[in-house]
Amino acid sequence: MNLETELKIAIVDIVEYLYQTQITQDIVQFQKTKKEFEGDITLVVFPFVKISKRSPEQTCQEIGENLKDKIEFISDFNVIKGFLNISISTDFWLQQLNVISKDKNFGEKVADENSDLMMIEYSSPNTNKPLHLGHIRNNLLGFSIAEIQKANGWKVVKTNIVNDRGIHICKSMLAWQLFGNGETPETRKIKGDHLVGEYYVAFDKAYKAEIKSLMEGGMSEEEAKKEAPLIKQAQEMLLKWEQGDAEIRQLWQTMNGWVYKGFDETYKELGVDFDKIYYESETYTEGKSKVEEGVEKNIFYKREDDSVWADLTSDGLDEKLLLRADGTSVYMTQDIGTAKLRYDEYPIKKMVYVVGNEQNYHFQVLSILLDKLGFEWGKDLVHFSYGMVELPEGKMKSREGTVVDADALVAEMIATAKNTSEELGKLDGISEKEANEIVRMVGLGALKYFILKVDPRKNMTFNPKESIDFNGNTGPFIQYTHARICSVLRKADEQKIDYSNLNNLQFEVSEKEKYLIQLLTEYPNIVQQAGLEFSPALIANYIYELVKEYNQFYHDFYILREENEDLKTFRLLLSETIATVIKKGMKLLGIGVPDRM
RNA sequence: GGCUCCGUAGCUUAACUGUAUAGAGUAUCUGACUACGGAUCAGAAGGUUGCAGGUUAGAAUCCUGCCGGAGUCACCA
Numbered sequence: 001m002n003l004e005t006e007l008k009i010a011i012v013d014i015v016e017y018l019y020q021t022q023i024t025q026d027i028v029q030f031q032k033t034k035k036e037f038e039g040d041i042t043l044v045v046f047p048f049v050k051i052s053k054r055s056p057e058q059t060c061q062e063i064g065e066n067l068k069d070k071i072e073f074i075s076d077f078n079v080i081k082g083f084l085n086i087s088i089s090t091d092f093w094l095q096q097l098n099v100i101s102k103d104k105n106f107g108e109k110v111a112d113e114n115s116d117l118m119m120i121e122y123s124s125p126n127t128n129k130p131l132h133l134g135h136i137r138n139n140l141l142g143f144s145i146a147e148i149q150k151a152n153g154w155k156v157v158k159t160n161i162v163n164d165r166g167i168h169i170c171k172s173m174l175a176w177q178l179f180g181n182g183e184t185p186e187t188r189k190i191k192g193d194h195l196v197g198e199y200y201v202a203f204d205k206a207y208k209a210e211i212k213s214l215m216e217g218g219m220s221e222e223e224a225k226k227e228a229p230l231i232k233q234a235q236e237m238l239l240k241w242e243q244g245d246a247e248i249r250q251l252w253q254t255m256n257g258w259v260y261k262g263f264d265e266t267y268k269e270l271g272v273d274f275d276k277i278y279y280e281s282e283t284y285t286e287g288k289s290k291v292e293e294g295v296e297k298n299i300f301y302k303r304e305d306d307s308v309w310a311d312l313t314s315d316g317l318d319e320k321l322l323l324r325a326d327g328t329s330v331y332m333t334q335d336i337g338t339a340k341l342r343y344d345e346y347p348i349k350k351m352v353y354v355v356g357n358e359q360n361y362h363f364q365v366l367s368i369l370l371d372k373l374g375f376e377w378g379k380d381l382v383h384f385s386y387g388m389v390e391l392p393e394g395k396m397k398s399r400e401g402t403v404v405d406a407d408a409l410v411a412e413m414i415a416t417a418k419n420t421s422e423e424l425g426k427l428d429g430i431s432e433k434e435a436n437e438i439v440r441m442v443g444l445g446a447l448k449y450f451i452l453k454v455d456p457r458k459n460m461t462f463n464p465k466e467s468i469d470f471n472g473n474t475g476p477f478i479q480y481t482h483a484r485i486c487s488v489l490r491k492a493d494e495q496k497i498d499y500s501n502l503n504n505l506q507f508e509v510s511e512k513e514k515y516l517i518q519l520l521t522e523y524p525n526i527v528q529q530a531g532l533e534f535s536p537a538l539i540a541n542y543i544y545e546l547v548k549e550y551n552q553f554y555h556d557f558y559i560l561r562e563e564n565e566d567l568k569t570f571r572l573l574l575s576e577t578i579a580t581v582i583k584k585g586m587k588l589l590g591i592g593v594p595d596r597m
Numbered sequence: 598g599g600c601u602c603c604g605u606a607g608c609u610u611a612a613c614u615g616u617a618u619a620g621a622g623u624a625u626c627u628g629a630c631u632a633c634g635g636a637u638c639a640g641a642a643g644g645u646u647g648c649a650g651g652u653u654a655g656a657a658u659c660c661u662g663c664c665g666g667a668g669u670c671a672c673c674a
Contacts (some may be wrong), residue, residue, distance in 0.1 A: 028615085031617095036617090037617080044616060044627045046616070046654065050654095080617070081616095082616080082617085082654085082655090083617060128674095163674060166674060167673070167674085170673065177643095192640085194662070239608075279673090305672095307672070316600085317670090321671080323673045326671070326672085328672085330672070330674085343637095357668065357669095358668055358669070359668095360601060360668075360669070361601075361668090361669050362674095364600095364601090385602085387602080387603080387667085388667075388668080390667095401642065420636080426636075449635095453611095454610070455611090457602070458602090460609090461608090461609070463608095469622090471623080471636065471637090472609095472622040472623060473610080473611095473622050473623090476636070477622095477636075480634085480636055480637090481637095483617095483634080484633095484637095487633080488633060492633090504604090525613090526613095529613065537611090538613080541611065541621090545611095548621080548622095552638070552639090554633095554637085555637065555638045555639085556638090558633055559633065561633065596634090597636090
C-alpha cells in the first residue's frame with residue numbers, strides 16, 4: 001500500500017470519529033509540500049471545515065494530532081492556514097528506497113495473456129514526399145505513447161497506415177514519366193523518398209504554369225485548376241490505377257518501393273517501429289463495401305450523380321461525402337475500411353489515432369459514422385490530437401521551401417552534438433565506434449526531448465538553431481547527469497564498495513535527500529497518470545525535476561569522500577536508484593541514455 | 598460566419614481532479630573551479646496568467662461575453 005492510500009484511510013477514520021459525519025475518500029486531497037515549508041506531504045483541510053464547524057487552523061490541529069498518534073511513520077506536523085504539513089520519518093523513506101532499488105519492474109506493469117489490447121496508429125505518411133518536422137512530432141508521440149501504455153500493462157500493437165494510393169502519388173508518377181529520363185535513387189544517389197518528392201514538386205510547378213497560361217487566356221482560376229491538362233492526366237492515371245492497368249501498377253509499385261526504402265531508413269534513425277503496417281491500396285475497397293451496405297440500410301444516401309453521402313445534420317455536423325460520383329473512395333471511406341479490417345484481425349479494446357489537430361473534425365465524423373454502421377467501438381475511439389510545429393518565421397510551407405526535412409534535421413542534430421563534444425574534449429580516449437553511438441544518442445535525445453516535453457495539444461515553435469541546447473530542461477542535460485552518476489558508481493565498484501543494502505542507520509538524511517526519495521516513490525503514479533492522459537510531457541517534466549534536484553544534491557556532497565560509511569552507502573544506493581529511474585523514464589520517451597558521454 | 602483548440606516573465610515553457618507568495622529553463626547581471634565529470638551550482642532581476650464580469654472559503658484552471666492567433670467547415674489525403 002502506498003503512502004497516500006494509507007494516510008487517506010486513516011484520515012477518513014479520524015474525521016468521522018472527530019466530527020461524527022460519514023465522508024468518502026474523494027474529498028481527502030494531498031499535495032506535495034511546497035519547498036519553503038517543512039514537511040513532506042500536505043493535507044488540504046478546507047473540504048473538512050464545513051463538517052468540523054471550526055476554523056481551518058483548528059481543524060488542521062485536531063486532525064494532525066490524531067494522525068500523529070495513529071500512524072507510526074509520521075514524525076511531525078505543522079499547520080499553516082488550512083494546510084496540514086506532515087513530516088514522514090526518515091526510516092520510512094529509507095525503507096521506501098530499499099524497496100524501490102530492489103524492484104526491477106518498479107513503476108511498470110507487465111502485460112500477460114489477460115491484458116487488454118490497445119492499437120495505436122501513428123506516422124501514416126503519404127508516399128509522395130519525404131518525412132518532415134511535423135511527422136517527427138507524430139512519430140515521437142506515437143512511439144512514446146505506446147511505450148507508456150505498455151508500462152501500464154496494456155498489450156500494444158503499433159500500426160502504420162500508409163497512404164500509398166490516390167491522386168498525390170499519381171502526380172509524382174506523372175511527373176516522373178514526363179521529366180524523369182528513367183532516373184532512379186541509385187542513379188541519382190539520393191534516398192528514394194526524396195527523389196519521389198522532387199517529382200511531386202516538379203508536378204506542382206508545371207501545373208501552376210499551366211494554370212497561369214490558361215488564366216492569361218481568359219479562364220477563371222477555379223476553371224483553370226480543373227481544366228489544366230496535367231491534372232486531367234493525373235486523374236486519368238488514378239482511374240487507370242483503380243482499374244488495375246498493368247503499366248501504371250508497375251510504375252506505382254516501383255516508385256512506392258523507393259519511398260518505403262527511404263522511410264525505413266528515417267524510422268530507423270528515429271528509433272520508431274511498427275508491429276503491423278496497413279496499405280491503403282489494400283484496404284480502401286473494404287470501405288466501399290461497408291459504405292454500400294450503409295446505403296442499403298438507409299444510413300447513407302445516394303445523390304442523382306451516384307455520389308454517396310452521410311447526413312450528419314442531426315448530430316450538429318454537415319453532410320459528408322463518402323463515395324465520389326465516379327465510384328472512387330475518399331479519405332473517410334478508407335478509414336472506415338481500415339477500421340473494419342483491424343477489428344477483424346485483433347481483439348482491440350481501445351483504438352488510438354495519433355493524428356494532427358487539423359483533422360479533429362474528421363475523427364469526430366469518423367467516430368459517429370462507425371457508430372452508425374454498428375461498430376460498438378466507434379464511439380470510444382481516441383483521436384490523440386497534437387498541435388502543429390511552427391518555425392520562428394511562421395508556418396512550414398512546402399511551396400516556399402520552409403519545410404524542415406526529417407533526415408536533414410536528424411543529421412544536423414547529430415553533427416552538432418559531435419562538434420560540441422569534440423570542442424569540450426568529452427570523447428577523448430573513447431573508441432570511434434562508441435563515440436559515434438554516444439553522439440547519436442545525444443543529438444537525437446536533444447531533438448526528441450525538446451519535442452516531447454511540450455504539451456502535445458499546443459502548437460509549438462521549433463527553432464532549429466536554439467533547439468540544440470545542452471543546458472536547462474533538455475535531453476542532453478538529463479543524459480549528462482545519468483552519465484555522471486554512472487561514473488561515480490564505476491568508481492565505487494573499483495573501490496569495492498558494496499551499496500546494495502542499507503543496514504545500520506548511523507547517519508542523518510538531509511531534507512533534500514528525503515525529497516529525492518519522495519520523488520522516486522512518485523514515479524509509478526506519474527507513469528499511470530501519463531497513461532490516462534496520454535502525455536509524454538508529464539514523464540519528461542518529471543524526469544527533469546528529478547535530475548535538477550539530484551544535481552543540486554550532487555553539488556553539495558562528495559559521495560566518495562564521505563567518511564561515514566553508512567552515509568556513503570546510502571548516497572550511492574540513492575544515486576543508483578535515481579539513475580535507474582531516469583533510464584526507465586527516458587525509455588518511455590524513446591530516448592537512450594549513455595553510461596558515459 | 599458556425600464549430601474546435603490555444604493565449605502564462607523578453608524568448609521556450611510548467612502547474613495532476615480548483616487551493617499556500619503562479620514554478621522552471623533561457624537570455625541579462627553577480628558570485629563559486631586544489632573539478633568523486635563545471636555540459637555544473639548558488640544568488641539577483643524579470644508576471645495584472647489576453648481583457649471584462651460571474652461561481653467559490655479559494656480561479657491560470659470552471660461558466661458567460663469580448664479581443665487576438667491557429668485549425669476546420671473540400672468530389673485533397
